[in-house]
Amino acid sequence: MGTIFVIGIGPGPEEFLTPAAQIAIEKSEVLVGGKETLKKFRCREKMPVGSDIDAVIEYIRSNKDKCVGVLTSGDSVFYSLLGRILNEFSKEDIEIVPGISSVQLFFSRIKETMNDATFVSVHGRTLDELKNVIGSKKLVILTDSNLTAKIVAEYLLQFWDKNSSTYVGENLGRDSERLTDGSLEEISNKNFSGNAVMVAFKKERNKGWDYVTPGIPDKSFIRKNAPMTKEEVRVITLSKLRIKEDSVIYDIGAGTGSISIEAGIIARSGMVYAIEKVKSRSELIDENLSKFNLRNVKIIHGEAPDALIDLPVADRIVIGGNGGKLTEILKKCDKKLSKEGLIVMNFIALDSLNQALSVIGNLGFEYEVTQLVINKSKVLGGQLVIVPKTSVFVIFARRKTN
Numbered sequence: 001m002g003t004i005f006v007i008g009i010g011p012g013p014e015e016f017l018t019p020a021a022q023i024a025i026e027k028s029e030v031l032v033g034g035k036e037t038l039k040k041f042r043c044r045e046k047m048p049v050g051s052d053i054d055a056v057i058e059y060i061r062s063n064k065d066k067c068v069g070v071l072t073s074g075d076s077v078f079y080s081l082l083g084r085i086l087n088e089f090s091k092e093d094i095e096i097v098p099g100i101s102s103v104q105l106f107f108s109r110i111k112e113t114m115n116d117a118t119f120v121s122v123h124g125r126t127l128d129e130l131k132n133v134i135g136s137k138k139l140v141i142l143t144d145s146n147l148t149a150k151i152v153a154e155y156l157l158q159f160w161d162k163n164s165s166t167y168v169g170e171n172l173g174r175d176s177e178r179l180t181d182g183s184l185e186e187i188s189n190k191n192f193s194g195n196a197v198m199v200a201f202k203k204e205r206n207k208g209w210d211y212v213t214p215g216i217p218d219k220s221f222i223r224k225n226a227p228m229t230k231e232e233v234r235v236i237t238l239s240k241l242r243i244k245e246d247s248v249i250y251d252i253g254a255g256t257g258s259i260s261i262e263a264g265i266i267a268r269s270g271m272v273y274a275i276e277k278v279k280s281r282s283e284l285i286d287e288n289l290s291k292f293n294l295r296n297v298k299i300i301h302g303e304a305p306d307a308l309i310d311l312p313v314a315d316r317i318v319i320g321g322n323g324g325k326l327t328e329i330l331k332k333c334d335k336k337l338s339k340e341g342l343i344v345m346n347f348i349a350l351d352s353l354n355q356a357l358s359v360i361g362n363l364g365f366e367y368e369v370t371q372l373v374i375n376k377s378k379v380l381g382g383q384l385v386i387v388p389k390t391s392v393f394v395i396f397a398r399r400k401t402n
Contacts (some may be wrong), residue, residue: 002029004060005069006085008076008099009037011173016100024097028069037071053081057088066139069266075101079121079142103140106169106197109179114140122147123195127155131246131269134159137202145194152198153188158295159268160184161203169197190284208292214262221256222288226281229320229388230258232374233346235390238262240370240396241316246270250314250336252304252329253321257285257297263318264297273297273311277303277323305332313338319345326352330359337399345395360397367397 005024010016025031031043038046039193047059060068072080078101085094107114120128123144130152133139139156143149149168156164162185170178170193180190184200209216214234221228229237243249243263247270252261254274264272274297276282282301289297300307305328317333319326333343343360346351353369360367374389 002063002065002093003027004085004089004094004119005067005097006076006080006082007069007071007097008074008078008080008092008101009033009071011074011102011105013173014040016105016138016173018097018099021097021099025069025097027067029064029066030068031071032060032068033071034073034374036266037073041071049081053084056081058086060085060089067304072099074103075099078103078119079123094263102169102172102197103142105172106167106199109172109377110167110181112199117199122152127152130155134245134269139200139202141198141200143192143194143196144196148194149192149196150188150190151182151197153200156184156200160200161293164203164218167199168192169199170195172197200330209262209265210214211281214266216258216262218258221258221261222284222291223256224284225279226256226278226284227321228258229346230374230390233372233390233394234259234262235370236370236394237318237344237346240264240342240394241318242342243267243316244270248312248317249273249319250275250311250333251310252308252317252319252333253323254285254299255281255320257288257299259295259320260285260294261288261294261317263316264294265292268296270315271298271312273298273300275302275304275307276298277307304329308332308336313341315341317343319343322352326355327359330356330363334363334365339399341380341398343395343397345397347393347395348391350393353395356395362393364400365397366400367395370394370396 005028007024009021025041029255030045030229035048049056075098076082076096077098094205117138117140118133119131119140120129121142123142134137141152164184166184166187168180218231243266247267249263249272252275254260254276257274258276260272274285282299285299313337314336345356373394375386376389377384378387
């Protein structure tokens with residue numbers, strides 16, 4: 001079998017084509033690459049790469065007795081056809097020739113290092129690719145015509161400070177090269193072509209809570225006269241919820257939004273839906289969201305269960321208030337909860353506790369109940385005394401496993 005050369009040809013201009021790449025191209029009897037790219041090189045036989053990658057693989061296979069040069073833009077080992085070729089052919093038959101990537105060129109343009117950068121491509125993919133890299137301090141994104149730098153910036157604004165420094169490089173190395181810099185918010189208001197390189201330097205928002213553990217003090221929330229899950233109960237509730245970074249969470253009967261806010265801080269690439277039927281409380285939640293600078297919490301002004309109908313499937317559900325519709329809410333939650341989802345409920349009244357246990361039992365959930373009795377210290381008459389604060393039942397429920 002002939003050799004399959006996977007050749008990185010750089011970002012485009014001839015001066016970025018390495019001598020090693022030129023030698024491999026000259027050795028190739030067949031060249032495979034983009035239509036415009038193939039025009040730059042001489043070869044007796046050429047195969048333009050389109051959207052049908054399976055056809056390209058079959059073409060390479062049909063020319064197995066020849067030396068085939070597969071031309072990849074930028075660096076052959078960085079988001080290229082190489083991955084598919086390695087899956088289809090023996091490594092013994094493949095020779096990889098690295099090239100200068102558009103990312104390398106862009107970093108040289110903006111005079112920054114790549115050492116601590118996180119790389120991700122949304123080219124031909126979805127914004128879900130960004131979920132696991134939201135925590136990165138220096139993020140490099142390869143965009144396309146569907147998910148442009150503008151759209152990526154709009155997505156990042158849900159989680160990053162609007163003043164995060166951002167750079168976009170289009171048509172790098174070509175006469176039409178364009179470099180744009182600005183804040184993340186400024187980039188979100190501009191239009192860009194596809195196939196650009198975007199580099200964003202994360203600036204942390206002032207979240208009003210600088211710790212990784214839950215337990216924001218009650219006094220940190222704007223409360224007015226709205227009911228609020230107390231700090232100690234909130235900590236246990238959040239622990240029982242077992243929130244992941246990308247969890248979708250319902251907070252039913254959100255009150256001040258204290259649980260929604262702490263859940264949003266934990267699920268930084270997820271989404272929290274704060275369901276509250278009282279308008280003044282919904283407005284209060286909005287005030288608290290502004291204070292803690294959160295954008296991944298959405299207020300749903302309405303009454304459960306009807307307010308849940310149009311929401312996406314939930315991974316976690318917390319019920320703090322039910323407006324006398326506990327049975328209906330739980331039945332709707334059963335339909336909206338993911339297969340491995342969890343429900344956590346807080347009750348003071350025994351009647352509500354018993355009703356909840358009866359309903360979730362009939363729905364096929366397994367559960368455990370924890371009683372929290374909270375006492376706190378207080379100076380009274382010059383003496384430090386312990387004062388009873390609250391007693392709450394916490395239900396942790398999940399679907400029964402076989």
